[in-house]
Amino acid sequence: MLVRAVDQVNKAAVEMCGITKRFQVSGRGLRRRPPVEKLALDHVSLEVATGEITGVLGANGSGKSTLIRVLATLLTPDEGKASVFGYDVVRQAAAVRRHINRVSVEAAFFKEMSPWENILYAARLYGSGGAGTRTRVEAVLDRLELPRETLDRPMKQLSRGQQQKVAIARSFLTSPSLLLMDEPTTGLDPRSRREVQDLVNVVRAERAATVLLSTHDLAEAEALCDRVVILDEGRVLAEGTPQDLCREYATDGQPATLEDVFLRVSGKRLEEDVEEEEAGS
Ligand SMILES: Nc1ncnc2c1ncn2[C@@H]1O[C@H](COP(=O)(O)OP(=O)(O)O)[C@@H](O)[C@H]1O
Ligand SMILES: [Mg+2]
Known part of the structure; x- marks a missing residue:
């Protein structure tokens, strides 16, 4: 048993080997x-080291959410093996769920309930939620500049950005x-x-949590991630630290940008999401 415990400590936070997931899409027309x-x-293999922030970088439809949903035990892979802290995502799903928290735009909330009620519900599931919880929640939400009064309004009245902040606060607490x-x-x-990005950096600095985040924003990947995995059409095309990748794909002694790297490995540009451009809002 001791051997197993030591083994567990040395395990990467995430190990994925040959993970394949297919969907049946009904015919149109x-x-x-x-x-x-x-x-x-398509046979995705990757590792996430404990304590690091790993970014999965890819365009819309490249498989980012599917990858995260497999790790979150929400989808069963068709092939391959994946484990979280040594626990198999299929055979030991309950143990995996105790070690993860997923923050997603389609975050599961009870929409009629307030952020506070939602957070408390999650905290109790994870065995916390006692005295001092409210103060801690307020501290996180203050940091994200979510007005205090939103904490007790029904979730459905909050904007998408506000809901995202609540999801992040909830993940912190658990x-x-x-x-x-x-x-x-x-x-x-x-x-x-920027507030969310700052908070991710705080997670890294203060809490030694391991983060796997997906993004289609190159600047964000560069700013936040210790390592990035470039995913395209379900395949891992490159991985490494942003610095190493930029050096590896240097041309004529000029280090590449992450954008150059993406273009080189995928043969296409990572489409910019116009609605998200700084100038746009
Ligand atoms: N539940 C599903 N049913 C059918 N197709 C799906 C489903 N989920 C994802 N897909 C398809 O799988 C591919 C990868 O999707 P997804 O993982 O959501 O990509 P991303 O998060 O990178 O945008 C897309 O082509 C998408 O349409
Ligand atoms: Mg997605």
């Missing part, structure tokens, strides 16, 4: 075509060992986005 198969993840953040800043205005 006037004459109903037979369902086609969509390969969302102290997961692995924080899975699916596009945590997508859809936020530039200021909220």
Whole structure:
């Protein structure tokens, strides 16, 4: 048993080997075509080191959410193996769930309930939520500049950005060992986005939590991530620290930008989301 315990400590936070996930997509058009198969993840292998922030970088539809949902035990892979702190995501899903928290734009909330009630519900599931919880929640939300009065209004009255902040506050409180953040800043205005990014950096500095976050924002990946994994059409095309990748793809002694790296490995540009441009809002 001791051997196993030591083994567990030395394990990477996430190990994924040959993970493949297919979806049946029903045929479109006037004459109903037979369902086609969509390969969302194509033999994905990766590791996330404990205590690091790893970014999954990819365009829309590249498989980022599917990858995160497999790790969150919400989807069963068709092939391959994946583990979180040594626990198999299929066979030991309950143990995996105790070690993770997923922050996603489609975050599961009870919409009729207030942020406070939602957070308290989650905290109790994770065995916290006692005295001092309210103060801690308020401190996190203050940091994210979410007005105090929103804490007790029904969730459904909050903007998407505000809901995202609540999801992040909730994940903080439940102290997961692995924080899975699916596009945590997508859809936020530039200021909220910076607040969330600052908070991710605080997580790294203060809490030694491991973070796997997905993004289609190159600057964000560069600013936040110790390592990035470039995902395209369900395949891992490159991985490494942003610095190493930029050096590896240097041309004529000029280090590449992460954008150059993405273009080189995928043959295409990471589309810019116009609505999210700084100038746009
Ligand atoms: N539940 C589903 N049913 C059918 N197709 C899906 C489903 N979830 C994802 N897909 C498809 O799998 C691919 C990857 O999707 P996703 O993981 O959501 O990408 P991303 O998060 O990078 O935008 C896309 O082509 C998407 O349409
Ligand atoms: Mg997604």
